[in-house]
Amino acid sequence: MASPNSLLLLLSVLVYCLSTSFAHPLKQTRNKTLPSYIPRYPRPSNKLMNKIDSCWRANPNWASNRQALADCSIGFGSGAMGGKNGAIYIVTDIFDDPINPKPGTLRYGAIQTKPLWIIFQRDMSLVLKNELMVNSYKTIDGRGARVEIANGPCITIEGASHVTVHGISVHDCKPGKPGMVRSTPDHVGHRVGSDGDGITVFASTNVWIDHCYLARCTDGLLDVIHASNGVTISNNYFTEHDKVMLLGHQDGYTADRIMKVTIVYNHFGPKLVQRMPRVRYDYAHVANNRYDEWIMYAIGGSSDPTIFSEGNYFVASNDPYGAKEVTKRETHEGKGYWKNWKWRSSKDVFVNGAYFVQSGWGYSSPLYFNSQSFDADAGSLVPVLTSDAGPLQCHVHQPCLSMIM
Template sequence: MRRTSARFKLASAVAVTAAVATVGGLTAATGSASEPADIAPLAVGSPTGFGAGTTGGAGGDVVTVTSGDELIEAAGSDGPLQIEVEGTVSVDSMVRVTSDKSIVGAGSGATIEGSGLNISEADNVIVQNIVFADSNDDGINVQYSTNVWIDHNDFTNPNDGALDIKRASTDITVSWNHTYDSDKNMLLGHDDGNGSEDIGKLNVTYHHNWFDGVNQRNPRVRFGDPVHVYNNYYQDIGSYGVASTEDAGVLVEANYFENTDDPFHLGEGDSGDGSIVARDNHFENSGSGETGGSVAGIPYSYSPDAAADVKSIVSGGAGVGQL
């Protein structure tokens, strides 16, 4: 990511070899008319699971943002764009993210604090390598959106959820994130009465995330079937790990549960039961979980790690700075 950003800054500065464009008030590299810029993707790797088709802003210009105003302008702009977040960016309300965006942190210090990102009515968005800290709302909210990849981020101390996905959103992968100091961690489907929008949607893959001392909703699922929860590390979970409700179908596979009395169960609060199929999980000083019902088949190929290896793999590879 640093190499891409450095090339962008150099190209912007040398007018004889590269043209520039203005994107949301920021300067972006575009190359020249005869030799367009060969801009490598900021995002590292590619998603596995339901979000596998996500490319974000790949092929679009690159801008570096260092302030809340710059982030707001870039994230809400039209067309594909690759946004590099540098340093700590403070915002006081949720930042709208539009289609075809990659928002990627530079190095290991990129932080969005004060509020979070609202991926709303968007398609094809990547968020990677950013610390989301002390949001007055969610860390990230996803609604009415498709083809989203949330990868290698840290989430800490949100006022509400760390990462909430709702309102007919689908085809999403949540991978290699580290969440801590969070109560209502990851919600999938916001309301028992929203089935008319959500049935047939909310297909999400959660893999290789580190749920580190968080309390609940890891995830809490409504309606989505299948939802795939595999190779995650659950450490010192306070209330429960996974809850399947309102006819959801969740495959809980090859996860590592440590010091987690209630790894997974059916129903939650006033919500009716969903289904859980569990297989090949590892339990260390933890309960055995509750299963029941059936889950639709997983429609993609994948190769899970052995559950016994997940603790070391995920604690060593999840979160910011681990790309």
């Protein structure tokens, strides 16, 4: 007859095996949609959230009031309403027809003239047949699903206003071919072919790009050009690319003088070469972003832009021969020409010999309206404030969490 101690040991082993068999499938289910391409960094369990995330992420009922997100942006693009006052449109079909999109597809929702808040029924990987034209008053909201637009032409926001793109992955984008593309229910026009950007903002206003992943596109990852204005780019994760972000079309295009862009809480990850951003003419407030080992330069520009770098965290390469300077000016007029350009650094943190070359004089802080204004935190807090950059893991009835818990 077995002793009581032996029976107790056998019972303990049995309980452990049963609990393990139930726990493992649950863990696999929760991790099934986690992207493996976004590295994570150690952070405290009660970590500080940045101002945008603290506005909405802690609410477990986010899914029943998705449109509350529209009130959480800051900076020049804080007025972007997206589809706040419109109906919920659910993407159910990954098929794409650039000329005659059918209901249930992403393109059908994106081209409508009425405001729409676009969400996704399930995890989806979309390969578009030509560039996606996003009309005014649209929010593309990837929360609750893993949504990728990749391996084909990607997103164009042209001549539009009040557009928000949140929580999706845009990567490995290819040039679009010349051809007919529908931009509204009533208009099909000939497109000359997109350049292979991840997201292009062209002659548009009140645009917010938040919590997206962008990598490895043919041209730029995110370009804001042709007198676009009122743009906030926040909480995004950028990696593995050469020309990351362009603000301003070209040196002779003076209409870009009206452009004002806020770049905040982004993580510029490894294997990025340049343009984080590259600025022409316009004003860029670059605040509380993390930069990891740029290959050529981090922040650059030409044509007398104003750049205010505030509370960023710049980590240069460990390689003693690697790039250390954050800034790069491009001009044909000689070195002295750019000394009047207002490029300022305040509260920035510089690691591994990184340094910022300042220039110009006079007031350089952003002239925000009260509704746009925010206080940039000290650069030392940036590793925590940007630790959840990129798409989040969102489950119904639970707060949205970072991808690695």
